[in-house]
Amino acid sequence: MDTGPLKTLLLSNDPAFWAQLKSLTKSARDFADLFLLSSLRKKAHARNLAGQNPSAKPLRFAILGGYSLYPLHELIEHLSELDGRPLELWQGDYDNYISEIMDDESELYAFAPEVVFILPAERRCTYTGQLTDPRAAQQAEAQRTVDALLDLARQVNAKTGAEVITTNFMLPARHDLGAFRSRSLGSDWSFRKWVNLELGLNAPSYLHICDWEFLANRLGGLAARDERSWFESKQPCSSALLVELAREAAQLVAALKRAPKKVLVLDLDNTLWGGVVADDGLEGIELGDTSPRGEAFKAFQKYIASLKQRGVLLAVCSKNDLARAQEPFQKHPEMVLKLDDLVAFKANWEPKSENIRAMAPELNLGLDSFVFVDDNPAEIEIVRQFVPEVTTILLGPDPSDYVAQLADCRLFEPRSITAEDAERTRQYRSDAQRQALAATVTDMASYLESLSMESIISEFVPVDVPRLSQLINKSNQFNLTTHRRSEAEVSAVMHDPNFIGFSVRLTDRFGDHGLISIVIGEKVGESMQIDTWLMSCRVLKRGVEEEVLNELVRLAQARGCTQLAGVYRPTPKNEMVRDFYGRMGFTLTAESETQREFALPLATFQPMPTKIKIIRRAYEPS
């Protein structure tokens, strides 16, 4: 890695340093390189070099465990900061994590962390008896190890409300014990595998597993360890794996507040099949089990279908004649993907950048939730230049690598897969049917009437917390304050008597929209302050907004409030609700660059009529 130009920028105090540092950091795989970049970053801070995220508020991040955490913490800090999320770090003492967590008076708690990263000591994850002990005894000890870790995580979460990340355990990489290794739970190999599995399967929603076993396996067991660095400075693993561990930790921190991408836009020719359908014809394209290349393309389609299963929306964008482009989907027997797997199909001769730009409003999604995949560098470039919000993936020359490229892209990783994710394609497709119906019904009121909408309004309940946090963290457009909350923070709202929090589910005769609106209010004196009001844009202007207001007023009055206070905080994406409170009958009371404040007196409020049948209301017995 050539850091010469970067150093020159630093020595001449040029803010262009940061962009170059970011790009070098993204590609650095070597420990020494990444380390050097991190020390240059610190030197830039020491010189007060301008230009790096002046507004980003640091996240309070504690790291503790059974190893020396230096320089691991340094790498995590570097990666997270250059990803736009600076950290304020607290570092535990070497192997002091158990008492740091148990002791209410410890510095850990004085630090008040938002995220706590624990690396439990590997040497405590071992069976202390004989290899030949009864399996029940070995299993009981493994279970105690798991329970102890879960209990540490629970204590941290209960005392701080922080999200907790814990590593699991690397497996041994030496031949020791031979084939007996897998015949006894008493071997480190089997014991740790069992502990890792149970830990992951039983982790509560605030606990995130940093899968060290996986990372070591991916890198290679022998390359993962370095005994010398353990003896010399109590390092947790080899420097090569330390880089991967730091990247994973930074990724987990980012995933706490950043939503995965939602739409995968696919090219057709030489992406979903080999060859050019318009030239080679339906029979001429390579797809399916009759040739190795055809098999590779079919495998890629199968992988894409599995992404759809997880809730990723699929779309096509191809330079093609529409009828020719659709023909394989309708007639080719080896096609895995069908037309009804797709939420948008653009096959024409317009630039792909414009086609993708047009998809966003049709699907009511921001362009930054799109990922575009193509084998043609020119098409990738035009999208990069003209719709830079879209993430692009240029497929390599060999279709047998396509699956790996997508599987390693880290853009579609669910935090927790909810049943609603799998339903999403169906929801978006029935939106299209609904729009067709709207065209046939003349007035809006009778259209809404014909939808037979039913709604359930529920106070926050534990089972909804993952979905609530997911929506709170990804909803951008209809979101008055864009106040993000982790699962732990949503739970905190649920248990605080000064707060009300409710969600709205909507069904109509075309299907279930699922959980589509969330409101959080805080009672301050006689005023109910609306902290969060967000809604899925798919159900705009169906009466949900009005029903939410009706419910808010009802709950506020039940708590002795005399007014609702709402605030709009502008972001690059929520312009659509700038005047929302005004439209709902609120009065503008104050306005500045950063917010617009509104109030609504409750004494004269009349519930707003809608066409939605409310099946259940919040905080009422069902």
Added chain:
Amino acid sequence: MNQAEVIAKLQAIFDTVFLEPVVLTPAISAKDVPEWDSLTHISLMVAVEKDFGVRFRVGEVENAKNIGEFADLILKRKQEP
């Protein structure tokens, strides 16, 4: 390779790692270089092992008192088959 040649090659590595130029001599040690803290030390050692194609044995780097002794250690490890 002799000690002077090793130090010349080390100079190139140090120039990469340190922002302020340091002129290496056999007598210079970590305490003479403000930027040479335990953090840059780890980075330096990883780079040295990679560039010279050597692997130090446990604990021996910290026994080297200055650059001259460190260069001798590199030579010793390089002479191993």
